[in-house]
Amino acid sequence: MNDHDLDIILALAEDRLSGRDAVAAEAHIASDPELAAELEAQRTAIAAIHAAGQVEMTDAEREHLHAALIEQLHLEPAAAAAAPPRESRWAAWLAPLAGAAAVAAVLVGALVLLPTMIGSDDSTDVTAVAAAQTTTTAEAQDAAADAAAPLGTISGGEAEDDGAALESAAPTTVAASSVTSSGLILARDVPRLVAPDVNDLEKVLEDQSFPSTYTTGETVDVDETLLAECIARLDALTATSDHELLGVAQADDGTELTYISYLAEATDKTHVASLDLETCELVATSS
């Protein structure tokens, strides 16, 4: 079948021909059993597809969607005068941490849970994660594409298959958390990612093993001063604040925060990295 035949089959299947053109085209296609079978297949598929009804959100789903977006985009009516926030993405997460006591609403976010490696003890448990802003691989890659694409032709974040490692680093589970001055409280169960060794981080990210989940209401203590310092170091290290905090991991003694994972969007590839909070140095990356 050549391109001409393909065009004729498509035109006939989609009823774009009429009169003598249609009769001639039908005759041409009918003269070749293979082409006739192709046309019949196209018509069969189109008929089946068109028989499907339209789908719509229910009112409840629509209301939930609007409410979630208003919250996550900081579009509370009282703050309507302000433009959408474009400040450092760390700020939205860090500000509540620095606050006094009240539980601050935090954005729904995707998490990557990275292991603590204190003492390189394989049995060391990771007990804490924190959600920052919503992060999807699509969004991150979208931003990466933005850097190279003219404005107005922004890619929607199409990922190629060779970006598997990156993709695997962003869990599908969307989790919500609240932040208090004393810690992070998970609002719902989230997946837990455990690497036996920091050097295995990349492998674990690719393997995507989630042997367990954290449970709702789990509280995590964080050292705010240390966290703030390392976030500043991270901004300097990556020469941009245009990245997303994905999560933090902590030793099971609840006292020492050891790693932050993040997505850096300002590069040609999106990276998932782990930052050692004791040295403020990158200890593992996956891209």
Place this chain on the structure above:
Amino acid sequence: MTDRADRDVQLIQRYLGGDVEAFAELMRAHENRVFAIAMRMMRNREAALDVTQDTFLTVFRKADRYRAEAAFSTWIYRVTVNTCYDHLRRSKRKRTEPLPEFHDPPDHSTASALSAAELRPDLESALTKISPEFRAAVVLVDMQGMSLDQAADTLEVPTGTVKSRLFRARRQLAQILGNFAPTAEHPTDEEP
């Protein structure tokens, strides 16, 4: 530009100025189609709602970068499809990970409406067996009524590629539905 496209540009500018009503109007204008695309791509209501939410989050967070060189609708549907691709890949890697509930289940009064809108089981099953890229061509052109050029802009591929994907997707669907026995050789299997 069309009236809709012009209106979208105005709304984006108002939104960037802090007008929450502009956000609401943009949502009303595009949410049904975004959800419909997501639903057909994901075949799972909950996943489709996830995609819809992620799509609008991406679009509104990056609204300040939009310069109207392409229609806003093209951009948002592109984000929708790419978000679907992304979710499909991730869900494939984590089949055992349950998705969180973040919306109320439909009540009985809406159940019949929902089921009426679902795809026939055989077609729905068939759609799962073709690649996401092929499925996207079918969803945008055959289900959403886009032209080949519109679909090509949305998918950021040449029009010929959309045509080829559409042809092959329909053929595969027909084959799966039992209406087509492929022959040994199909020159059009190679994309332009």
